[in-house]
Amino acid sequence: MERKVGDLLFLWLLILVLLLHPVWLVLGNMEGDALHSLRSNLNDPNNVLQSWDPTLVNPCTWFHVTCNNDNSVIRVDLGNAALSGQLVPQLGLLKNLQYLELYSNNISGPIPSDLGNLTNLVSLDLYLNSFTGPIPDTLGKLSKLRFLRLNNNSLAGPIPMSLTNISALQVLDLSNNHLSGVVPDNGSFSLFTPISFANNLDLCGPVTGHPCPGSP
């Protein structure tokens, strides 16, 4: 009987310690602020972001936002939501974000280089939007990235060599942009075929069928 009381006490203490762990309090606020500045920069004709109320303690009850058990954001699912406007650098503050699904909207402007801070990102789906400017070199820091789909935008400039370092990369689609320069074929890029790079401005390299000027 006494042993059981001891067990009980231990269980209570253990659970209390777990519950009182304060990490989520701080995280939640900062992440809510980051997502709220995203909302401020987007036009939302269908009110899909209506529930994004910054006065709540964290964004975990917001529609289209998913948190983990520490109340930190791991998913933002806003594909095909008729959104326009621009992304904000503050997205880079969502340290635990795994899935950023913003495909099939009308979002314009550059891809913020701060997205390279999202080291837990598994999927970056920005396809079928109106993004312009270069693909940030910092995306090469996303070592867990498996899906990188930036196709059907107006991205220009070269394909950053840093992307070949992402050994987890499984699905890559950069087609239908205004990219130019050399398509790497080393590292993780050895997996990909011309279809990933089709219909760009001026890409060259073995995988495109157009040899680069000056190459043997």
Next chain:
Amino acid sequence: MQYSYLRFTFILLTISFKAPFTRSENFICNSNDVRSLTSFSSSIDDGLHWNTSDSNCCTWIGVTCDNSSVSSKRVVRLELGSKRLKGIISESLAGLDQLSILNLSQNFLHGYLPARLLHLQNLEIIDSSDNDLVGPLPGGSNLSSIRYVDISRNNFNGSLDAALCESSSYIHTLNLGNNYFTGEVPANFGRCSSLQQLFLNDNHLSGNLPKSLWQLQNLRILHLQHNLVSGPLNDEIGKLSNLVELDISSNKFSGILPDVFERLKLENFFASSNNFSGHLPMSLVNSPYILILNLNNNTLNGPINLNCSAMVRLTSLDLGSNNLHGPLPDVISSCQRLTNLNLARNNLGGEVPFAFKNLQALRSLSLSNNSLVNISSALAILQHCRNLTSLFLSFNFHGEQMPRNVNFHFRNLRALAIPYCELTGSIPTWLSGSKLLQLLDLSWNRLCGTIPFWFHEFKYLFYMDLSNNSFTGEIPESLTELQGLINMKLSSEGLSLGFPLFSFVADGAKLKYKGIWGFRPTLDLSYNKLTGPLWPGFGNLKELHVLKLKENHLSATIPDSFSGMTNLEVLDLSYNDLSGEIPLSLEKLSFLSKFSIAYNQLQGDIPTGGQFLTFPPSSFEGNKGLRGQQLTPFQPQQAPHDVQLADEEMTIIGLQFGVGIMTGFLFTVTLCFASGWVFAKT
């Protein structure tokens, strides 16, 4: 907070009457003012569309000039709120020496607030709230005309400084809320004697409050909530004879509440989530002024000895999550204006008093977690509260029977939650009279029988949780006709509860909602014994966000029409007997973030379009005939830390809770863990 906006508007009005300004185009701006504004505009990167080549700055957007001088016009107001301005605030604004109103609120301005701005002799109103300003507050201000200062919702940090209000004898409002200020509230705030409203909420302030604060004789509103302030609440607060609203919730105050409320005209008192102990002070429970009293989540004890014949204005009372003991006092029923009553998570016990039928103003009631008994009597009494719209009774009436063969009338009921009671019986027919029902939670009981066909008569129902019971039979096809899930706009106005709602996930993470409209539209029938097919008509439920049918015996195929639930975020069909293929059309569900069809008899290819590649292998496991790349994922360094559908159960258990709810939850866990020990004693 609304007070401050009202007052701001009022000030604006008085000023505009005091000195009629014109937007004259016949006169030329003062050249110094033009220079100041031009320099300001060059530090704004985006959002400001001034034609600075037009030297008549009085016509520029947001600029107002005065009419006093014949030769040249002076800029007296600069109002650029909510203009999506990006950039920094140039120090050159300090050159506008006639400026009386500066409003730069709700923009994306960053950098420091220039110290020189705080020396403008004519400035009466400065509002730079809701930006990204940083740094400590500039010291040494000299704002002799200032009345209103709002720099809330920025990223200011460092220790607090009362310089802003010390130098002025007119300042009535100072809002420093929602920043990152640290350290103690400095004693020199006591010299801001003209202050009527002081907002220091949502910072990281700590230490005890300085006694000098209680010298602010004109103070009407004091907000200190969400800081780390500790110590007792000093008796001298009784000196603040004009104090109307005091919010010290979510701090670390301790000790007993001072028994000085007879000297105050306090209307709204919020002190939830502190460590106050002892009994409710006699002067407080006899106050004729109090409208809203919120002492939720402290460690108050003793009886609930409200004197309702004295508390004639009381409309909202939240004493939830304390150690108050029962019985539930009859006398509460004399508080005739009471609309919100939360007594959840105390040690009340016993039955709901018969006199509660006199609570005719009552709209929201929570008595959750009080070990109440006799649900038949409770409902028979509460049905007489004709205005009752929200009723939360979770964790009570342990193992009793849901009253059935009676004729209760809850005609205005919009939210009913009686989960975690282990109630037996079935869904009672009297419930069908509550036609306005929007939210129903009867989860975690032992209810059986079928889910009645008449649920579709609840035109406004958008949240229904019947999970973890023993319901049998088919899912009524009429659920596919729920108008609240087909067209949300039908559901009229939001339901205000007067207190926040909580739900919790089984592992302890808690989510807070302001009212039931924060909840995702949900149908949860999981963990029952339901049989039969998935109705194709579910595809009509365009507004449904969460559909959980896991752990039943549902069979046949997943209808192609499920793709019609265009707002669906969660679809859990796991642990059933479903067969056939996953319809390719489900790729259209672009908001779907949690999906599981694990442990069924499904076969064929797993779709790869839309959201499907983002679902983990566990979403598909236990189906022998399924093929797809999701089942053999490339493994990066570590498995994704997804929220596992299998571990999560969400149930509303009502109202404000903090430590109290955890205690209830732990108690249940403990009971299960040590049932042998507990029951051995009885």
